[in-house]
Amino acid sequence: MRHIISILLENEPGALSRVVGLFSQRNFNIETLNVAPTEDPSLSRLTVTTVGDDRVIEQITKHLNKLIDVVKLVDLTEGNHIERELMLVKVKALGAARDEVKRTADIFRAQVVDVTPSVYTVQITGDAGKLDAFVQAMAPIGILEVARTGVSGIARGDKLLTL
Amino acid sequence: MELLSGADMIARFLKDEGVERIYGYPGGAALHIYDALFRQDSVQHILVRHEQAATHAADGYARASGKPGVVLVTSGPGATNAVTGIATAYMDSIPMVVLCGQVASHLIGEDAFQETDIVGVTRPVVKHSFSIRHPSQIPEVLKKAFYLAATGRPGPVVVDIPKDMTAPTERYEYVYPKKVKIRSYNPVTRGHSGQIKKAVDMMLKARRPVFYTGGGIVTGRASEALTDLVRRLGFPITTTLMGIGGYPQGDRQSLGWLGMHGSFEANMAMHHADLIVAIGARFDDRVTNNTSKFCPTAKIVHVDIDPSSISKTVRADVPIVGAAGSVIDEMISLIQGREASNAESLGEWWKSIEGWRSEREGKLYEPSKPGEALKPQEVIEAVYRATRGEAFVTTDVGQHQMFAAQYYKFAKPNRFITSGGLGTMGFGFPAAMGVKLSYPQDDVVCFTGEGSFQMMMQELSTCKQFDVGVKIVNLNNQSLGMVRQWQDLNYKSRHAHSYMESLPDFTKLIEAYGFTAIKVKTHDELAPALERAFADTNELVFLDIYVDPFEHVYPMQVPLGSMRDMLLSKTERT
Ligand SMILES: Cc1ncc(C[n+]2csc(CCOP(=O)(O)OP(=O)(O)O)c2C)c(N)n1
Ligand SMILES: [Mg+2]
Numbered sequence: 001m002r003h004i005i006s007i008l009l010e011n012e013p014g015a016l017s018r019v020v021g022l023f024s025q026r027n028f029n030i031e032t033l034n035v036a037p038t039e040d041p042s043l044s045r046l047t048v049t050t051v052g053d054d055r056v057i058e059q060i061t062k063h064l065n066k067l068i069d070v071v072k073l074v075d076l077t078e079g080n081h082i083e084r085e086l087m088l089v090k091v092k093a094l095g096a097a098r099d100e101v102k103r104t105a106d107i108f109r110a111q112v113v114d115v116t117p118s119v120y121t122v123q124i125t126g127d128a129g130k131l132d133a134f135v136q137a138m139a140p141i142g143i144l145e146v147a148r149t150g151v152s153g154i155a156r157g158d159k160l161l162t163l
Numbered sequence: 164m165e166l167l168s169g170a171d172m173i174a175r176f177l178k179d180e181g182v183e184r185i186y187g188y189p190g191g192a193a194l195h196i197y198d199a200l201f202r203q204d205s206v207q208h209i210l211v212r213h214e215q216a217a218t219h220a221a222d223g224y225a226r227a228s229g230k231p232g233v234v235l236v237t238s239g240p241g242a243t244n245a246v247t248g249i250a251t252a253y254m255d256s257i258p259m260v261v262l263c264g265q266v267a268s269h270l271i272g273e274d275a276f277q278e279t280d281i282v283g284v285t286r287p288v289v290k291h292s293f294s295i296r297h298p299s300q301i302p303e304v305l306k307k308a309f310y311l312a313a314t315g316r317p318g319p320v321v322v323d324i325p326k327d328m329t330a331p332t333e334r335y336e337y338v339y340p341k342k343v344k345i346r347s348y349n350p351v352t353r354g355h356s357g358q359i360k361k362a363v364d365m366m367l368k369a370r371r372p373v374f375y376t377g378g379g380i381v382t383g384r385a386s387e388a389l390t391d392l393v394r395r396l397g398f399p400i401t402t403t404l405m406g407i408g409g410y411p412q413g414d415r416q417s418l419g420w421l422g423m424h425g426s427f428e429a430n431m432a433m434h435h436a437d438l439i440v441a442i443g444a445r446f447d448d449r450v451t452n453n454t455s456k457f458c459p460t461a462k463i464v465h466v467d468i469d470p471s472s473i474s475k476t477v478r479a480d481v482p483i484v485g486a487a488g489s490v491i492d493e494m495i496s497l498i499q500g501r502e503a504s505n506a507e508s509l510g511e512w513w514k515s516i517e518g519w520r521s522e523r524e525g526k527l528y529e530p531s532k533p534g535e536a537l538k539p540q541e542v543i544e545a546v547y548r549a550t551r552g553e554a555f556v557t558t559d560v561g562q563h564q565m566f567a568a569q570y571y572k573f574a575k576p577n578r579f580i581t582s583g584g585l586g587t588m589g590f591g592f593p594a595a596m597g598v599k600l601s602y603p604q605d606d607v608v609c610f611t612g613e614g615s616f617q618m619m620m621q622e623l624s625t626c627k628q629f630d631v632g633v634k635i636v637n638l639n640n641q642s643l644g645m646v647r648q649w650q651d652l653n654y655k656s657r658h659a660h661s662y663m664e665s666l667p668d669f670t671k672l673i674e675a676y677g678f679t680a681i682k683v684k685t686h687d688e689l690a691p692a693l694e695r696a697f698a699d700t701n702e703l704v705f706l707d708i709y710v711d712p713f714e715h716v717y718p719m720q721v722p723l724g725s726m727r728d729m730l731l732s733k734t735e736r737t
Contacts, residue, residue, distance in 0.1 A: 010347060013294065014282060025287045055474070062471035068291040068311065071347040163346070 002031070003057050004083060004153045006161055007046045007064060007073040011037060015069035019046060022067065028052065028060050032085070032128075032150030040163075043071065049128070049151045072161060080156040083127045086149045088113075089135070092142035093120040100141055108134050119144065127151075167337040169298035170199035170329035173262065176305045178205035179339040182233050184224070184600060185209070186217035190237025191277060192264030195329035209600065209629055212621040214241050216593035218248020219619070222257050223594030224601050226580045227555055229384060231258035231312045232597065238264045238326075239277030243284065247587060249319045250288040254584025255405060256382060258317035260308045265294075267327040282323050290318030295328045299335040306340040315350030316469040317382055350468065354485025354493065362440070362464040362481045363497045369438035370508035371460075371515075372398045375421065375450075376487075378405030378583070379443015379467060381576040385488035386410065389442070392491050395498060397509060399516055401429035403444050405583045408573035413552075418516070422450040423720045424565045427729065428519040430718065433458055434727035435515065442466040443487045446477040447584070456725035466490045523731070527569075528714070531686045539563060539638045539710040542689065543570035546608060546636060549693045554606040554634075555580065555598045559591035559615030562644035565716040567610040589618030595633040596622060606700055608634045613666055614643045623676040623703075632701035637669060640712040648715045652730075669707040680705040 009015050016035060023030050028050060035046040050060060057075065064070050076083070093101050093115075101120050105112055110124035124134050128151055135146065155161070167175060173196055177185065184207045189197045200208050211217040214236045221232025232252075236245050242263040252259045266275040282292045291311050293304045301324075308320040327333075366372060380389050380402075386409045393400050393416055400410050401421040410417055419426035421433055433439065439461045444450070446465075451457045454476050465472075465479035466487060473482045483490055503509075528540045543566050546554075556571055557580040558564040564581055573579050580598065582590040595609035616637055626633065646661040673680035681692045683706060696704040721728040721736065730736045 014286075014292075017283070018286060021286050055478075059471065059475060062473075066469065066471050068345065068348050 001053070001057075002049060002051050002077070004047060004049050004076040004081065004151055005061065005064070005073055006076055006153060007048070008038070008071045008161060008163070009035075009044045009046050010069040010071060011042050011044045012069055015044070016046070018067050018069055019064065022063055023048075023050075026059070026063060028056065032148075034150035034152050043163075047150070047152050071163065074155065074161045076153045076155060079159065081153050082156060083151055083153040084125055085128055085131055085151045086123065086125045087131045087134070088147045089122045089124070089138060090144040091120050091122060091138050092118065092144060094118050097141050101138070104134075104137050104141075108137070110134065165337045166334040168195070168199070168329065168331045168334050169295075169301050169324075170195040170331065172298070172301045172335075172337050173305070173324075173329065174199040174203050174206060175337060176302055176339065177233065178203070180305070180309055182206055185233040185235050186211055186220045186597065187235030188214050188217060188237065188241055190241045190264065192238035192266055192326045193235060193241070195326065195331060196235060196262070196264065196324070198331070199329075208235070210625065211593065212624050213619070214244035215248050215589065216596075216619055216622045216625070218245045218252065218259070218261065219587075219590050219593035220597030220600075221259055222248060222252045222590075223557060223580055223597030225252070225257050225259055226594070227577050227598045228601060229382065229577065231260050231309055234259065234261040236261070236263055237277070238266055238281070239279045242281040243279055246285060246288070247589075249285055249321065251582050251585045251587045251590060252319040253288040253290070255582065256317050256378060257319070258312040259319040260305075260312050261319060261321045263321060263323050265323045265325040268325045269327070271325065282321060285321050288319070289321050290316075292321040292323065294323040295325065298328045298333055301328070302337060303340050303343060306343045307345060310343055311345070311348065315348070351484050352486040352489050354466065354483040354490040356493065358481055358483045359490060359493050360497060362483060363494055365438055365462060365464065365481065366396060366440060366494075367498070367501060367503045368505055370505055371436045371512045372396075372438040372440065373432050373436040374398055374400035375403070375433065375439050375441045375444055376400065376406045376409050377403040377442070377444025379487045380406050380409035383443055383468065383487035385443070385486075385491055386576040388488050388491040388495070392495050392498075395495065396503070398440075399432055399513070401425070401433065403447070403450055403583070404568055404581065406444060407568060407579040408576040411574045412572040413574060420568060421726075422447075423452070424569070424716050424718065426569075427523040427718050427731065428516055430720070430726045430729060431519045432516055434725055436461045438462050438464070440464045440466075441479075442491065443468070445472045446475065448476070451477060452720045452726055452728070453723045458726060526732075527717070531711075533686050535686050537683070537686055537689060537708060537710050539566045539640065539714055540570050542636065542638060542708055542710060543567050543610065545689055545693055546610075547571045549697050550606045550608060554578070554608045555595075555602060557581065557591045557595040557598065557607070557609045559609070559611040560586045560588045560645075561612045561615060562640070562648065562714070562716050563610050563612045563638040565645075566638070588615040592616060592619050592633070592635065593622050595635075596626060596631050599631050599633045600629065603701065606634065606697065608636060610636050610638060612644060613637055613639045613641065613663055613669070620672070623673065623678065626703050627676050627678070630701075632699070632703050634696055635703070635705045637705065637707050639666075639669070639707055639709050640714070641666060641709075642712050644712070644714075645716070651715065669705065673705040678703045678705060680707060683708040
């Protein structure tokens with residue numbers, strides 16, 4: 001099963017490489033990885049999506065917790081959560097395709113954020129499934145480039161991942 | 164307020180931390196630190212002849228004393244030479260602090276002379292590592308390094324120190340940090356009481372229980388508590404190779420150690436058990452054999468300080484995260500005053516175990532007769548008697564290591580010092596040095612093989628310089644015996660590169676360093692040689708003992724089998 005694990009990580013040099021290294025060293029898989037500082041400058045928040053059975057996921061969270069730079073973590077998929085990813089897509093937009101791109105973007109509530117005579121750059125946010133669907137819808141028109149942030153997520157309701 | 168350079172802070176910190184001795188080798192990036200060591204006399208520096216030996220010596224000291232071993236090396240090749248020893252300590256959860264010189268900060272990333280990203284290189288084999296970014300951080304970072312190395316599940320910590328951090332011209336305030344806090348690191352000590360109670364209930368009802376304990380008992384200093392618990396319950400106990408001595412081996416309840424070359428009765432008992440109480444052990448593949456056939460009828464209680472060791476290879480029915488000593492104490496207090504309902508079935512269980520025991524008794528190997536070549540096993544037994552079972556024993560890796568573990572019986576923890584997890588040839592001799600320097604009154608014996616010894620024999624020079632009187636017992640089978648054994652069993656005796664056709668005359672080699680060496684070729688020469696070797700505890704003596712090169716280590720678990728699937732000799736199997 002797919003899991004989304006969010007980690008509060010010491011904002012120290014080398015901390016990220018310990019997390020990434022752990023996954024390769026122990027043969028765990030990383031589907032997406034997203035990392036940025038939080039409101040507390042001493043902490044980064046890192047979110048990985050990974051796939052594995054319960055035994056593997058248990059090992060992943062235990063080994064992550066063992067890293068000294070990992071302050072706290074949560075497996076968001078264990079509860080209700082919000083999952084978002086942002087994607088920027090450059091699509092060929094010539095002739096009739098120009099309208100087609102715009103229409104499809106509207107259906108997905110995506111925005112055109114940059115325009116040239118031949119290219120639209122579209123921004124879309126959503127869960128990974130929605131982004132995949134958008135890529136599929138655009139593919140016949142002609143995708144030139146895709147940039148995805150990887151999944152970020154947060155628990156629903158009052159649940160917090162803080163110190 | 165005291166102003167010190169980074170280098171002087173390091174020397175001062177080591178003194179304040181109570182470090183008496185460090186092992187190292189100098190070089191450009193570490194020279195400020197070496198100069199600071201020169202100008203003080205609280206910390207003794209032992210100059211090894213290869214950085215790997217520094218790590219093994221520090222490791223040997225750590226295993227014997229339970230305190231972190233300390234290593235100092237220079238950048239680049241100095242640090243990379245230390246990697247094998249760091250990995251060795253990591254696999255066996257040994258506390259160690261490795262201080263590595265590094266090129267000056269402004270050169271980092273430029274492929275400067277002797278620059279290696281040692282934090283990167285060692286990342287998978289350390290508990291944690293630090294890079295010093297400012298000299299004023301040195302006291303706190305070093306304190307954190309020692310704290311991390313020695314607490315929780317111990318392990319090696321690397322501290323990378325760019326040369327400009329130790330420059331004599333830059334001075335900063337030095338205060339010894341008595342305590343440090345690391346917000347993300349709070350090792351659990353007490354186990355979950357509900358889980359412990361559940362475990363005790365199972366123990367009091369079990370019909371065929373076995374304790375299976377590991378290095379966690381030794382590093383957790385829990386052997387007295389364990390002995391108390393095991394005696395109260397009357398259960399059999401087997402330990403891992405790393406757990407040897409955690410329970411006295413001569414005791415009736417001890418089944419010896421288990422696993423690939425473990426005792427017949429230990430492996431049989433594990434296979435037939437209905438309850439396994441694992442404490443400070445990690446269900447390593449050299450113990451479990453094929454996990455899908457592992458102990459089919461057993462429920463498993465697993466106590467470990469490291470949650471990631473629990474249910475890693477074998478699923479635990481009752482996981483308990485906690486320090487061995489604290490959990491055992493709690494178990495004892497729960498048992499007190501309670502009736503066990505399993506006395507009768509325990510009696511039956513012991514009958515089976517005694518049956519397995521007597522089945523193999525006296526059949527383990529064929530001793531030599533006068534005039535014949537010696538068997539490696541009987542050499543270990545003779546050394547055991549010569550040292551009254553009280554020596555510190557280190558080993559290298561191979562058949563001699565397994566024989567040492569099988570035939571030297573340890574009554575105490577911290578006495579059997581071996582590279583279990585990584586299986587590092589070359590470990591034994593420098594480890595013995597590290598033990599002997601801190602325990603000068605004790606006999607320290609290194610059982611080695613002619614293959615392993617040649618990996619670290621340059622340390623004879625260190626022993627000469629610092630007058631280190633270890634006893635080296637070379638079980639010379641003129642071959643990489645363990646490799647040859649596997650080739651006999653799995654490759655139709657095609658001995659690809661497993662024999663040493665150009666062995667040196669070890670006695671001459673040893674004599675070149677001014678030490679005593681005795682060659683022993685037959686049965687009759689052994690006793691006088693041992694008498695001579697152990698006459699003076701502080702004299703280095705090398706015994707070059709020729710042993711039967713065709714001997715195999717048995718029992719040996721059959722690959723992919725269960726615990727009870729064993730070869731018992733060249734012709735018998737279970
Ligand atoms: C550094 C290292 N290289 C290779 C091995 C693989 N290995 C395991 S045992 C062994 C043979 C050891 O020979 P020796 O020291 O003579 O011991 P013996 O088995 O003959 O008693 C080898 C090569 C190892 N464990 N460590
Ligand atoms: Mg040999």
